[in-house]
Structures are given as C-alpha cells and as structure tokens.
Amino acid sequence: MPGRRRLSDLFFPHGEFRAKVLLAIIRSRRFIHIRWLIIATILLLVSVERWLNPQFRRPRAIELCTLALAAINTLWMLVGRSLLRRGADQEPPPPELLHRVVWFVNGQMIVDLLFLTAVLRYSGGIENPMVIFYLLHMLIAAMLLRPANALLQGAWAVLLFGGLVFGEYFGWIAPHYPFLAPPAGSSSHADWMHALTTTGVLATGVLATLYFTLQISARLDEQEARLRGAMDALQRSQEAIRDLQARRSRFMQTAAHQLKSPLAGVQTLAGLIHDGVVPAEAVRPTCARIIQRCREGISQVGELLTLARIQEADPTRPGQELANARQVLLKLCQRFQPVAREKQIDLSWELPRTRDLLVRIDPASLADCLGNLIDNAIKYTPGPGRVTVTLRPGDVLRAAPPDEPAPQPADAPSVPYVSITVADTGMGIEPDALAASADPNSHRSIFDAFLRGNNALAAGIPGTGLGLAIVREIVEQAGGRIAVRSAPGRGSAFTVVLPTPLAPTPPDAVKSTRSTVVVLPMEPG
Amino acid sequence: MPAERKRILVIDDDPDMHAALRLILEPAGYQVTCCTTGPEGLATMRRDPPDLLLLDIMLATPTEGFHLAHEMRHDGRLQSVPIIMISALGESMERECGEEIGNGSLRVERFIDKPFQAATILNAVNAILAAGPGAGGQAAAGER
Numbered sequence: 001m002p003g004r005r006r007l008s009d010l011f012f013p014h015g016e017f018r019a020k021v022l023l024a025i026i027r028s029r030r031f032i033h034i035r036w037l038i039i040a041t042i043l044l045l046v047s048v049e050r051w052l053n054p055q056f057r058r059p060r061a062i063e064l065c066t067l068a069l070a071a072i073n074t075l076w077m078l079v080g081r082s083l084l085r086r087g088a089d090q091e092p093p094p095p096e097l098l099h100r101v102v103w104f105v106n107g108q109m110i111v112d113l114l115f116l117t118a119v120l121r122y123s124g125g126i127e128n129p130m131v132i133f134y135l136l137h138m139l140i141a142a143m144l145l146r147p148a149n150a151l152l153q154g155a156w157a158v159l160l161f162g163g164l165v166f167g168e169y170f171g172w173i174a175p176h177y178p179f180l181a182p183p184a185g186s187s188s189h190a191d192w193m194h195a196l197t198t199t200g201v202l203a204t205g206v207l208a209t210l211y212f213t214l215q216i217s218a219r220l221d222e223q224e225a226r227l228r229g230a231m232d233a234l235q236r237s238q239e240a241i242r243d244l245q246a247r248r249s250r251f252m253q254t255a256a257h258q259l260k261s262p263l264a265g266v267q268t269l270a271g272l273i274h275d276g277v278v279p280a281e282a283v284r285p286t287c288a289r290i291i292q293r294c295r296e297g298i299s300q301v302g303e304l305l306t307l308a309r310i311q312e313a314d315p316t317r318p319g320q321e322l323a324n325a326r327q328v329l330l331k332l333c334q335r336f337q338p339v340a341r342e343k344q345i346d347l348s349w350e351l352p353r354t355r356d357l358l359v360r361i362d363p364a365s366l367a368d369c370l371g372n373l374i375d376n377a378i379k380y381t382p383g384p385g386r387v388t389v390t391l392r393p394g395d396v397l398r399a400a401p402p403d404e405p406a407p408q409p410a411d412a413p414s415v416p417y418v419s420i421t422v423a424d425t426g427m428g429i430e431p432d433a434l435a436a437s438a439d440p441n442s443h444r445s446i447f448d449a450f451l452r453g454n455n456a457l458a459a460g461i462p463g464t465g466l467g468l469a470i471v472r473e474i475v476e477q478a479g480g481r482i483a484v485r486s487a488p489g490r491g492s493a494f495t496v497v498l499p500t501p502l503a504p505t506p507p508d509a510v511k512s513t514r515s516t517v518v519v520l521p522m523e524p525g
Numbered sequence: 526m527p528a529e530r531k532r533i534l535v536i537d538d539d540p541d542m543h544a545a546l547r548l549i550l551e552p553a554g555y556q557v558t559c560c561t562t563g564p565e566g567l568a569t570m571r572r573d574p575p576d577l578l579l580l581d582i583m584l585a586t587p588t589e590g591f592h593l594a595h596e597m598r599h600d601g602r603l604q605s606v607p608i609i610m611i612s613a614l615g616e617s618m619e620r621e622c623g624e625e626i627g628n629g630s631l632r633v634e635r636f637i638d639k640p641f642q643a644a645t646i647l648n649a650v651n652a653i654l655a656a657g658p659g660a661g662g663q664a665a666a667g668e669r
Contacts, residue, residue: 254587260613261583264639265541272548277643282548289541444586454562454585457538 017224018217019098022144026080026101027088031108035073042066042119059177062122069115076108105144109137109153117160124179126165126189126198134161138206142213150214154206162199169195250443254450255304258465262297266290296462303466306368307449310473322501323363324356325418329370329391336374344383347374350390357393357418359498361478366498369474372467373422373494379461381426381491390421395497397483397518416503417480423493427455429486437484438519446484447472447517455488471496476516479503487522530556531654532573536566536593537581537611542639546579549643550650563593574602577654579646582612595631607653608632613639 025031043066083104087097113134120128134157141150167173168189176189188194269290272278278286333349340347359366370389377387395417429437429446433453436444444451449469456463471494475482479499486492533555535546543559550557558575560566563584570578578597582590590610597603610633635649 250587254583257583257587257613261539261639264613265539265545267640268545268642269541271640271642272545275643277552278548286544286548289544293541450587452538452585454564457561457585458565460540460561 016092016228018144018221019093022098022101022105023088023093025144026104027084029077029080031105032073032077032080035069035076035112039066039070039073059122062119065115065118065122072111072115076104079104102145102149106149106153109141110156113137113153113157113160117164120161121164121173122177124177124189125168126195127179131161131198131202134202135205135209138209139213142210143217147210147214147218150210154210157206158199158203161202165189165195165199251449258300258450259297259304262293262300265293266297269293296464300464300466303464303470307466307470307473310365310368310470310477321360321362322358323361323366325359325366325391325420325498326351326356328363328366329389329420332367332371332374333389336371336378340378340387343378343381344385345378345381346384346386347378348386348388350388352391352393357391358500359418359478360501360503361474361480361498365474365478369471369496370420370422372471373496376467377422377424377426377492377494379463380456381424385425385491387422387424390419390423392419392421395419396421396495397481397497397520415500417497417499419495419497421493421495423491425491427459428488428490428492429453429484430455430488434484434486434519437517445517447482472516479505481516481518483518483520485520485522490522493523530554531576532556532558533577533579533650534566534570534575535559535579536561536563536584536590537579538562538584539581542581542611546646549646553647553651555650563589567593567596570597570603570606571600574606576606577650578606578608579650580608580610582610591631594633598632607634609635609637609649609653611637611639611641 043063046062046066083097083100087094090097116130116133116137120130123130137157138150138154141153145153164173168176169192269278269286273283273286329349329351333347337347374387374389381387393415396419398417430453433444433446433451436442437446439445446453447468450465452463452465472482475496475498481497483495483497484492485495531554533546533550535543535557537543537546537559538561540561547557547559558569560569566578566580580590580594582588584590584593586592590612594608594610597606597608634653637645637649
C-alpha cells in the first residue's frame with residue numbers, strides 16, 4: 001500500500017546507528033522486561049498501601065489495569081519474537097524489518113502512555129508524582145524515532161494527561177481517587193489554578209525534553225553521516241592503494257621477466273656456440289643475433305627507466321612547465337624523417353603556422369610521448385605507406401555544440417586544449433586487443449606494459465611493449481586523454497588531447513587511471 | 526635417432542629461441558616448425574598435430590601459454606600432444622599460474638627454464654618422444 005509506505009517513511013529511523021539500537025532493543029526485549037518490573041512494582045505498592053491503611057479502599061480498577069498491561073506485555077513479547085523471525089540477521093537490516101520495528105515501538109509507546117494515564121486516574125491523577133514518567137517516554141521517543149514521530153507521541157501524552165486533569169476538574173471523570181488516603185490527600189484536582197499549572201508544566205516539559213533530545217540526536221546523526229563519509233573515503237582509498245600495489249607487483253614480475261628474456265636468449269645462443277652445437281657457418285649470424293638482443297635489452301632498460309621517471313612524478317602536483325607543441329612536433333618529425341624514408345614511408349606533418357601552441361607538460365615528456373607514437377606508426381607501417389602528424393587547437397574528441405564555431409589556428413592561445421593526431425596506413429590493431437583497451441578493468445590493453453599485438457609479433461617486428469604504456473602514463477599525468485581508431489590492414493590513428501595553460505586545473509582528487517583512453521570507430525574512407 | 530622424423534612445434538614470441546631450438550633439435554633428426562603467436566600455433570596444430578609441443582608461457586599476455594595448454598587439453602585431437610613449457614618465469618610462478626588456470630589439473634609434461642642448455646632440451650625431448658605420446662608425464666619430476 002503506497003500510502004502507508006509514505007507514512008512509515010516519515011517515521012523511518014534515520015542513520016544506521018539508530019536502526020541498530022532500535023533492533024538491539026527489540027532483540028534484547030528490554031522494554032518488555034522493564035514493563036514486567038513496573039507491573040510487579042505497582043501490584044506491590046497497592047498491596048503495601050492496603051496493609052498500611054486498611055480503612056482506605058482503593059478500587060480494584062488499578063489492579064485490573066495492571067493485569068491488562070501484563071496481558072498486553074505478553075502479546076508484545078510474542079509480536080517481538082515473530083517480528084525478528086524474518087531478516088533480523090541480515091546486515092544491513094532490510095528496510096521492511098526496520099519499518100515493522102518502528103511501528104512496533106510506536107504501538108508499545110501509545111499503549112504505555114494510555115496505561116500510565118489509567119493508573120494515574122485511579123491513584124490521584126494530578127497529585128501523583130508519577131506524571132514524570134511521561135517525560136521518560138519522551139526521552140526514549142526523541143532518541144529512537146524521527147522528530148515528527150516523537151512530536152506526535154508528545155502530543156498524545158499531553159492530550160491524555162490534559163484530558164485526565166480537566167476531566168476530573170469539570171467532573172466528567174468522577175469520582176476522584178486521592179493519591180494518599182485522606183486526610184493526607186489534597187483536593188488539588190478541584191483547583192483550576194493547580195490543574196492548569198500542572199498541565200502547562202507537563203506540556204512544557206514534554207516539549208523541552210523533545211526539543212533538546214532531538215537537537216542532540218540530530219547532531220549525532222550529522223556526526224554519524226560525517227563519520228560514514230570519512231570511512232567510505234578511507235575504504236575507497238584503501239582499495240585504490242591495493243589496486244595500485246597489485247598493478248605494481250604485476251608490473252614488476254612482468255618487467256623482470258621481460259628483462260630476463262633477452263638475457264636468456266643471449267645466454268642460450270652463446271652457450272650453443274660455446275658447446276660447439278652451432279655449425280661454423282652459423283656462428284656469425286648467431287653472434288649478430290646476440291648483439292641485436294643486447295641492443296634490445298639495453299633499449300628496454302632505457303624505456304623502463306623512462307617509465308619509472310614518469311611514474312615517480314607526484315601526480316597531485318602537476319608540473320609548472322610548458323612545452324611548445326609545435327616546436328616539439330617539428331623536431332620529432334624532422335628526426336624521424338630519415339627512418340621513414342628508408343622504409344618508403346611518407347611522413348608528413350600539418351602544424352598550424354600562425355602561432356605556437358603551449359601545452360601544460362614538460363617538453364621532455366611531450367617528446368617522449370609523441371616520439372613513441374610516431375616511432376610506432378613508422379614501425380607498424382610496412383612500406384610504402386603514409387604517416388601523418390596533425391596538431392590542432394581545441395579538443396577534437398569533444399563534440400562541439402552546433403552554435404560554437406570550431407577553433408581556428410588564429411584563436412590558438414585562447415583554447416584550453418590542443419589535439420595531436422598520429423595516423424598511419426599500417427597493419428592496424430586487432431579488434432580483440434582494441435576492445436580490451438576500451439575496458440578499464442582489462443589487463444590486456446595495448447596501453448598495458450609489455451603487451452604486444454599478435455599481428456605485430458607474427459610479423460616479427462621487434463619492440464619492448466613499453467611505448468604505449470609510456471604514452472598513457474605521460475598523458476594521464478598531464479591530465480589529458482587519448483583516443484584510438486584502428487582497423488586491421490587499414491591503419492591506426494592515435495589522438496592525444498593535452499591541456500593548455502588555459503585548461504582548468506583538475507581537482508586534487510585521485511586521478512582515475514585508465515579512463516584516459518577511449519576507443520573510437522574507424523573513420524570511413 | 527628416430528626412424529621417421531618426429532615433428533616438434535615451437536611456440537615462442539622470441540625468434541632467438543626459434544633459432545636456438547632449431548640449432549639443437551634439427552641435427553638430432555627432428556623436424557622443427559616455429560610459430561610466434563598462440564593463435565598461429567593453435568591453427569598450425571589443428572591442421573597437423575605435432576608429436577611434441579615446446580611452448581613459451583609469456584606470449585602476447587603473461588600467461589597465454591597456460592591458456593593455450595588448457596585449450597589443447599580440451600581439444601580431442603590435441604589433448605594427448607605432450608607439452609614442454611619453456612619460460613623465464615621461474616618455477617614458483619609457473620606452478621602458481623598453472624594451478625590457477627587449470628585448477629591444478631593441467632597436464633604439462635615438463636617445465637624448462639630459460640636460459641637452457643642444448644643437453645637439457647635434447648634429453649627431455651628424447652625421453653618424452655621415446656616413451657610415446659601422452660606417457661611423458663612420469664619423467665616430469667626428474668630433471669629441471
């Protein structure tokens with residue numbers, strides 16, 4: 001029933017701590033035990049009074065009320081037990097259980113207040129100091145229940161007591177039973193001043209108790225929420241550290257293996273020569289292999305050192321250095337031109353002539369990053385082929401709103417990002433590897449260290465498997481993004497978007513790794 | 526020396542290992558075919574199952590060799606092909622990875638560490654191929 005659901009939502013306990021206290025009280029049957037104690041005390045007091053003053057005849061009603069309370073308390077005991085049968089051991093407790101518990105506590109309180117008033121009715125009403133027990137109920141209500149719920153209970157208490165006092169004053173409820181046997185018993189119930197004052201004081205007491213207790217429990221709730229937030233953050237950062245540690249450890253194992261591989265190759269081949277297994281005519285080519293492996297090993301160590309240097313930089317304090325993207329690219333393209341020409345690859349570049357584009361990254365890292373992309377493009381493109389390097393102002397990966405004109409080279413200094421694309425007509429990346437690269441949880445991304453494409457391995461193209469890992473690390477640290485487009489046999493295009501000094505500085509939140517990379521569909525044509 | 530040339534397939538991403546294994550095995554009378562990637566090796570085997578597979582563990586991914594061996598053990602035609610795993614991973618990691626992937630049930634005839642000597646390879650290959658297909662496991666505990 002949606003209506004009832006909304007009403008119970010209003011009364012629903014807030015905060016996990018309060019819900020737990022509520023459940024613990026129901027589970028320990030504390031209310032029920034206290035009620036048994038009260039029932040026994042009332043019956044004892046009535047007997048004592050009767051023994052002390054045999055002339056005074058207290059009506060049987062007070063005992064009947066107490067016995068009725070005992071019957072109801074037994075009922076509460078059974079209800080409480082069946083309530084906890086479902087879902088009480090679940091962590092966190094299911095909302096339905098908490099809803100039921102809230103209704104249960106409310107029910108007990110309503111009936112308790114009614115019985116308190118009934119007992120007062122037959123034991124002096126306004127004269128009986130037991131009126132203080134209304135306040136005890138208000139304390140419990142304000143601590144365990146929602147403010148609206150507690151206020152309703154307060155209103156119920158005041159209504160009951162006011163009804164009793166004014167009922168007796170106006171004679172609607174008669175006769176009046178004095179608190180103590182006459183002549184000690186007063187007739188204050190017939191004094192309108194006394195009736196008004198006591199009811200007023202009780203109402204104020206109820207209100208003040210509710211107000212202060214609710215204030216304090218609201219502070220406790222705030223504190224609880226703050227604590228929970230801090231704990232969640234702590235847990236998240238712990239998970240991030242654990243993830244980082246796992247990645248580092250995996251990386252170390254892989255790195256050690258990758259460094260061992262060329263050495264193992266060298267030792268095996270040298271051992272074969274030494275043992276005379278290699279026939280004389282094959283000794284020279286085998287030595288050439290050994291030298292080549294040593295060269296590869298050294299370049300791998302160099303790249304590992306580069307990666308270590310980049311990873312060492314404090315990601316929460318981005319460098320203040322600026323690199324001139326145009327100059328860096330121009331130098332790189334000129335440097336790679338002879339290598340490309342040798343492979344019959346047409347290396348061309350398209351750089352805006354009008355202005356220099358400054359990027360928030362240190363020039364050496366930018367050169368490492370783009371150098372790796374150009375090197376890969378040339379390496380994985382069989383000649384004759386084409387490699388194109390393009391530098392554009394603006395973030396080409398962000399779809400511009402239709403009314404916003406695309407940034408022109410002349411606007412260059414006013415853009416927050418620049419985009420650099422290295423495209424080739426080479427062998428491309430296999431769809432599996434590309435899909436893994438788009439998945440942030442995959443460890444088989446082409447940007448993961450030491451992972452190389454099967455088609456590259458099959459083609460026998462030497463490589464360390466570290467180039468793209470270096471590219472990603474640099475772009476990530478600079479707060480940039482990478483997009484890959486590729487199709488086997490058609491080529492690949494890597495676009496790097498880097499921030500200019502005008503880009504907003506990212507907040508010091510932990511940089512999300514891997515979200516740097518996006519895989520886009522290959523453009524037609 | 527075997528009467529008919531036994532066929533050995535090598536799957537290793539390192540061309541130097543191809544060269545070294547050819548230098549060791551071909552003079553001993555074996556016919557050696559080399560593949561660089563797992564998929565290529567698997568396709569070659571499915572076309573023409575070899576008498577023995579020399580398999581590197583770290584191929585395109587750090588544990589591709591294990592996955593490949595696992596796949597072979599579930600392939601009717603390839604499940605009895607003896608496998609020698611060759612790797613620079615180190616013994617403890619080999620066992621760990623192997624157990625993880627095959628739930629401890631992945632049958633591999635022998636592990637050989639890189640770098641290796643000609644005699645280690647030759648002895649292992651001779652022992653397994655002399656014992657017949659699928660019977661090499663008994664010799665596994667011995668030399669490393």
